[in-house]
Amino acid sequence: MLTPQQIEARLERVLLTVQKPGRYVGGEFNAVHKDWDSIQTKVAFLFPDIYDLGVSNVGLKILYDQINQRDDALAERAYLPWLDFEEIMRANEIPLYALESKHPLIDFDIIGISIPYETLYTNTLNALDLAGIPVKSAARGPEHPLIIAGGHTCTNPEPMHAFIDAYVVGEGEEVIHDIVDTVQAYSRFPVDSSQQHNGKTVKRESLLKALAQIPGVYVPSLYKVNYMDDGTIAETIPLVEEAPARVLKRIVAKLPPPPTDFIVPNIKIVHNRATVEVMRGCTRGCRFCHAGFTTRPVRERSVEEVLDAAEKAIASTGFEEVSFLSLSSSDYTGIAELVEAVSERFPDEKMSISLPSLRVESVSVDLMEGLKKHRTAGFTLAPEAATERMRKIINKFITDEQLLDTAREIYSRGWTTIKLYFMIGHPSETLEDVQAIIDLSNKVLAEGRKAIGGKAKLNLGVGTFVPKPQTSFQWVSVDNFEQINTKQNLLKKELGRGIKLAWTDPEDTIIEAFLSRGDRRLADVIYTAWKNGAKFDAWGDQRRYDIWMDAFAEHNLDPTFYTHRQRRVDEIFPWEHISTAVHKKFIFEDYRQSLEGLIRVDCREQCFACGILPIFKDLRRENPGDIWMCPEVKSRKPKTAMQPDELITIN
CATH class of the missing domain: 3.40.50.280 (Cobalamin-binding domain)
Structure with a gap:
């Protein structure tokens, strides 16, 4: 060597x-x-x-x-x-x-x-x-x-x-x-x-x-x-x-001080800015969200700690933009205070703030006013679904009016661009649900044009749902090529002028689907695909779907076994011996609730005994305080069992 x-x-x-x-x-x-x-x-x-x-x-x-x-x-x-x-x-x-x-x-x-x-x-x-x-x-x-x-x-x-x-x-x-x-x-x-x-x-x-x-x-x-x-x-x-x-899984009870001496890259990169993680975990319980399930519980850093880290990072790097990271930045309890404090700490500097992901229902007028001072290019909102029925199924319930009101407030305060994230392929989705994405997007852009005229822009990102391990939808199948193409063609054909659409290539969806929920037999497929030239599979111009299908054939495996097959209720998954501390019983009963169109409220309002609190009780005892964003932690009365009025009974 x-x-x-x-x-x-x-x-x-x-x-x-x-x-x-x-x-x-x-x-x-x-x-x-x-x-x-x-x-x-x-x-x-x-x-x-x-x-x-x-x-x-x-x-x-x-x-x-x-x-x-x-x-x-x-x-x-x-x-x-x-x-x-x-x-x-x-x-x-x-x-x-x-x-x-x-x-x-x-x-x-x-x-x-x-x-x-x-x-x-x-x-x-x-x-x-x-x-x-x-x-x-x-x-x-x-x-x-x-x-x-x-x-x-x-x-x-x-x-x-x-x-x-x-x-x-x-x-x-x-x-x-x-x-x-x-x-x-x-x-x-x-x-x-x-x-x-x-x-x-x-x-x-x-x-x-x-x-x-x-x-x-x-x-x-x-x-x-x-x-x-x-x-x-x-x-x-x-x-x-x-x-x-x-x-x-391992967790840290109290988030350690974040790094601040970031490496300043030699070339222009995708995210050339300082980053400070403000919160880890999520309490919303969106049923499709892998990160929301696997990063529980929620722990927050104080506003002062975040602000000090941002100041040190800017001083040590010279970056002019700081990104406050979490799964949903607007759910951080001190977000409005933090944005205002940045203005006070850097009054004479042109400091741009990035909040990578915002929830419609937690974007406040105060937050918008605070962000106006920091040259934020646009707002990114993630409603994920466009009908009330689908939002109940995925447990991300907002009304159309909430989204339109938020869009109206954003555009009227001078922002020209909003980006919306939706997904197609949710369980039991119909073409009517896809048409609703088109209708709602057109309404959002119309609000922008009322507020600022032709300067209003709407960027639409529509991914295809892939059921992930350790989530409530781990039992369901992914859409096949015909279903995906039909839905994407409808979006491409019917979206109004002025809306920029980005979508996920169906081949990318299928590759992600069989790799996400595969078992040990997939190792031979991965090895063969790589030997035959597969690499940079996340890059559209490099992806070789045919190589993957040939690898499956060589090892006498059917990719649809991993992608388009509905799992049995009692099926043992390949990841059964890996625990995220969220009980499988809880996950299944949440899946059952999705079939009924029932929603769970935010875990900060009510604990549904997913398993996190009792499993990590020793860590909570050693690290008390408001860093844990769970109601039972704050009251020191954690539930240890599921309550019959909260969950569907499994027969």
């Missing part, structure tokens, strides 16, 4: 021949450089897509900051090269390397991979291969780095089980330190000389068993899956006593 000096020399010869060489040189302002030889444990964080997307990934920013606070460890970064540079890397035998030191990834002790969405699976395999690391976990020895994965996809880790040594289920701020400590402890245990690596003595199987005992860490090689005759799961069982029957 090449040394950092040799990699630098080869880069000098080739970088000027590729697009955006700034992606590959490192040296950014605020990047952390430590003395490699004096550090015990080296961690590389890998985002399996290009620099332009990965450098702004919030999760990796947090973990990069956490590790680099340690004196005994360092963290560096790597991203997947674009096609032109990958070709050059392979031709010139340049391995995938970390930007800070130019060390090849194979030199690191741990590689932490963030996989926020399923269409990064083939990219992950490609990155490992570029690094010279065996793609399959079973082929790795003690001389190879430990491959850890995290991110939202890890609530169903099974399709990638063959490639990842261990998964972090849940939040990583604390567990990453447990992993580093465990790796350090096992590096001191003597074994036979064939296991020696860089002066360390790591026995990989023993290390994996030790990792499996860390709460929130799942080691797939320590489990076995048995199948029914119909192809569904019979059971997933641990093979060793060190592996728990169920892996419970």
Whole structure:
């Protein structure tokens, strides 16, 4: 394997021949450089897509900051090269390397991979291969780095089980330190000389068993899956006593101080701004929302902490925009106070504020007035469905009048652009429900034209619903090609002039669908698809649907088994042994309520005993206070069982 000096020399010869060489040189302002030889444990964080997307990934920013606070460890970064540079890397035998030191990834002790969405699976395999690391976990020895994965996809880790040594289920701020400590402890245990690596003595199987005992860490090689005759799961069982029957997600009770010394990228990237996470989790209970289920409970940072972090981030980076992040920014209890406080803290500066996601019912006039001072380009609202019936089914109930009133207030205060997010493909959706998206969008634009005339713009993003694991809709099927095309064609044909429409390619939907709810057999499909050229599946011009279908055929699997099949009520899912702390009984009864068109109110108003509070009772006891946004926490009277008046009875 090449040394950092040799990699630098080869880069000098080739970088000027590729697009955006700034992606590959490192040296950014605020990047952390430590003395490699004096550090015990080296961690590389890998985002399996290009620099332009990965450098702004919030999760990796947090973990990069956490590790680099340690004196005994360092963290560096790597991203997947674009096609032109990958070709050059392979031709010139340049391995995938970390930007800070130019060390090849194979030199690191741990590689932490963030996989926020399923269409990064083939990219992950490609990155490992570029690094010279065996793609399959079973082929790795003690001389190879430990491959850890995290991110939202890890609530169903099974399709990638063959490639990842261990998964972090849940939040990583604390567990990453447990992993580093465990790796350090096992590096001191003597074994036979064939296991020696860089002066360390790591026995990989023993290390994996030790990792499996860390709460929130799942080691797939320590489990076995048995199948029914119909192809569904019979059971997933641990093979060793060190592996728990169920892996419970990790959470941090109190959000740690957010990172503020953000890396300033060398080139223009997708989100070139400072980011401060104001809140984690959501209490709304939208039945389609994977993040809303898997990031419970809600924890908030104080306005003062957020404001101080924003000030430090602006000072350390020079960014002129700050984004206040959460699943729904307007649900943060101090949002209006925060926006006003930014005006007071930065009175003479041109500070732009970004609130990535707003709920119609929680956007107030005060919030709009506050945002006017900060050059916000537009408002993004996510009604998701356009009829009362569909909103009850998905548990995101607002009235048309609420949306129109909000749009009227936004346009009348001088904003020219509103973006609306809808989804097609919700359970029991009809073409009338799709037509309602058209009618409601036309009405919103009409309100804008009444307020500001022809300057009013409406951007419409219409995704296709993919049922996700660990949510109330995990039992339902996804729309097929014919259904998706019919609905999209209606939107394209009937939307009025002045409305800009963006939609999801049906092939992208189907790939996401079978990867989202796949089982271990999908690993062979993923591997074959990658070997045959599948990569950058999230990029429309690179996606190769035919390669995926050929891979399914090669392994005698039917993709519709994973996409268009309604699940049995009593079906055991591939992710059954991964717990997000939300009870399956609660999830199923919520699904039953959707069939009845019944809604649940916000969890801040009433606790429905999903499982979160009793499971994390010890954390709540150790960390009391208003950081937990749940009514039962505030009253100190958590429910421990479901109440019959709140839920449908399962016969």
